[in-house]
Amino acid sequence: MLSQNNGTDPACRHCCIRIEGLCVSLGENLILDKVDLHVHCGEVLAVVGPNGAGKTTLLRAILGEVPYRGSMSSLIGGVERRRPKIGYVPQKLQLDLDSPVSVADLVIAAIRHRPVWFGVTARDMGKAKKILSVFLADHLINRRIGELSGGELQRVLLAIAMTAKPELLLLDEPSSGVDQKGLVLFYQIVRDLREQHDISVILVTHDLSGIAAYVDRIVFLNKSIVAQGSPEEVLSNDALLGAFGPPGQWKGMV
Numbered sequence: 001m002l003s004q005n006n007g008t009d010p011a012c013r014h015c016c017i018r019i020e021g022l023c024v025s026l027g028e029n030l031i032l033d034k035v036d037l038h039v040h041c042g043e044v045l046a047v048v049g050p051n052g053a054g055k056t057t058l059l060r061a062i063l064g065e066v067p068y069r070g071s072m073s074s075l076i077g078g079v080e081r082r083r084p085k086i087g088y089v090p091q092k093l094q095l096d097l098d099s100p101v102s103v104a105d106l107v108i109a110a111i112r113h114r115p116v117w118f119g120v121t122a123r124d125m126g127k128a129k130k131i132l133s134v135f136l137a138d139h140l141i142n143r144r145i146g147e148l149s150g151g152e153l154q155r156v157l158l159a160i161a162m163t164a165k166p167e168l169l170l171l172d173e174p175s176s177g178v179d180q181k182g183l184v185l186f187y188q189i190v191r192d193l194r195e196q197h198d199i200s201v202i203l204v205t206h207d208l209s210g211i212a213a214y215v216d217r218i219v220f221l222n223k224s225i226v227a228q229g230s231p232e233e234v235l236s237n238d239a240l241l242g243a244f245g246p247p248g249q250w251k252g253m254v
Helices: 055-063 103-112 122-134 150-162 180-197 238-244
Strands: 015-026 029-040 044-048 069-076 079-081 086-089 168-172 200-204 217-222 224-229
Touching (some): 029 055, 044 055, 103 150, 224 238
Antiparallel strands (some): 015 029, 015 069
8 A cells, every 4th residue: 555644664673774753954944854764674765756855865864964853773684773884876976077087996996995096906906897797897997987978887886885785775866867778777787786685775766767667665755755655656646746747758857
């Protein structure tokens, strides 16, 4: 059954993250209002909503980048923590397209947690190539970041986010600047990651036409949670159709 408003399960005992009564304000402007959200271990959750709905702010609150009221906690493997270990792929990355920084430079820096100007070994390159191969991006290892397409860059950033072995992966608008072929590949990789590593994923997107086949649950957010449930239930919800129009108009939203 489709859940309206909070839609949380009080019997939930295996939440990767549990958010209750989350409120975020910017000055007098209320960005998020009493958001209750439980993301289960191993679940892929899509967050959709109109511009200004608070989608990116929700991710930033989970990351601890913005002050909020309410509570967050997690229960993973029977262990309670305030937050799970998080990997993050941002919506936009400020890049100097003329920079000589390569894909290998970024991945190796993430692995070693120190700048590559301290030296790169053959072993470092081998590790970086192995990590990138999981994301079908090993052939990009010597490419400069500014030379990558939108889909290639997203796969590289996803590889970097996964080097920390996160329990929760946050993806902010991965469809931005990515063609349909690259987007399908990206979604397939994310789904495979969930199956292989049992991580939870929160994916913020405007891609209403393409996301349904790859996620377990969709949340329609507009400052508060308007509805949540299976993709079929939420994508036919009257409030969502009122905000985005009928499905025939969704393709141009990516």
